[in-house]
Amino acid sequence: MASYSIQEINDLLKGELVGNTTQQIEGPEQLQNAKNNHITFIGSTKYIKYWETSQACAALVNDTLSVEPGENRAIIKLKNADLAMAKILELFNPPAPEFETEIHATAVIHETAKMGDGCKIGANCYVGKNVVLGNGVVLYPNVSIFDHTTIGDNTVVWSGTVIRERSDIGSHCIFHTNVSIGADGFGYRPSDDGRGMVKIPQIGNVVIGHYVEIGANSCVDRAKFSSTIIGDGCKIDNLVQIAHNCILGRSCIMAGQSGLAGSVTLGDGVIVGGGAVIKDHTTIGSGATIGGGSGVINDVGPGQTVLGYPAQDSRDMLKQWVAMRKLVKK
Missing domain, CATH: 3.40.1390.10 (MurE/MurF, N-terminal domain)
Structure with missing residues (x-):
């Protein structure tokens, strides 16, 4: 020791x-x-x-x-x-689990996949057609990387994570256990006869920048068309949902159980508190803060802090809470 x-x-x-x-x-x-x-x-x-x-x-x-x-x-x-x-x-950080062999015998790697120097592939991993892994990529046991995906140097993917086809992942990223990257976006419309729902094809992909960390059991859905984009340096907590066609700028933070509906845009350095939710097609300006548990239904300006459900400017919301307490006391 x-x-x-x-x-x-x-x-x-x-x-x-x-x-x-x-x-x-x-x-x-x-x-x-x-x-x-x-x-x-x-x-x-x-x-x-x-x-x-x-x-x-x-x-x-x-x-x-x-x-x-x-x-x-x-x-x-x-x-x-x-x-x-x-x-x-x-x-004092203990060392990460060690690989006895760089490529485990039970890993399934397509013949067209390309791997850089120093890659480590754990037991029961799947690496699909035309996947490209950069130097020093680590896939812990039971990771699946589907066709035509690119992963940059020194990215670490923990067990249970699934990265779907055509994803573009940067270097020095960390994906914790059971992360889902590139699953279908949630898109349905009522059928013409009114008797069911029509699934809208999601033909885009996910693009993730460098030095991004995504916590366990979080999901980043692929775009309906074009890309869902996570900017460099973003830090995503556990149990976070990022829907199709969202765009996150650089160094955004999303705390646990928060979620973005489709086509939300976050500027650089946005902080989203735990349990907060943001309505589809909403824009949050750079440097803004969304308080925990808030529900955002309108655009938020750069540097603004909002609280509540529906979310409002933090100063206005705090005044409302004080007024409500006074009413209760009366």
């Missing part, structure tokens, strides 16, 4: 070390659960009260907070303790 002195950790973080501890640090942990061989972090005033009773020997602390280290304990003051903790987590 790896362990580090407080000085070695501060050399990595380059913060302001206050106090000292002789205890070797063997991992990070929450304040309340930490033992004396753990380092923890304090990112806001609400957690300072737990430091006194915590057994942690060290803490990363935002430099705006007043925290005393105590006996044989140390704190490292930093501009952003949250980001610093990410470096600590990376330091």
